Amino acid sequence: MEWFHQLLQPxxxxxxxxxxxxxxxxxxxxxxxxHEHVERLAKINQGIDPDRE
Structure with a gap:
C-alpha cells in the first residue's frame, strides 16, 4: 500500500x-x-452511399 500512498502525493x-x-x-x-468507420462500412455493405448524405 506504500505505492498508493506515494501516488497520492501532490x-x-x-x-x-x-x-x-x-x-x-x-x-x-x-x-x-x-465507431464512425464501422458505421460507414455498415452503410456501404447495405448498399447505401454514405457520401450522398
Whole structure:
C-alpha cells in the first residue's frame, strides 16, 4: 500500500493528472473515429452511399 500512498502525493498527482487527461482525450477520439468507420462500412455493405448524405 506504500505505492498508493506515494501516488497520492501532490507532486505525483500534478504530473499524473495531465498525462491521464491527454491519454483519455486521444483514446476517446480514436474510439469515436473507429465507431464512425464501422458505421460507414455498415452503410456501404447495405448498399447505401454514405457520401450522398
Amino acid at each position: 507532486a505525483t498527482l500534478a504530473l499524473l493528472i495531465p498525462i491521464v487527461a491527454i491519454i483519455g482525450t486521444f483514446g476517446n477520439k480514436a474510439l469515436k473515429a473507429h
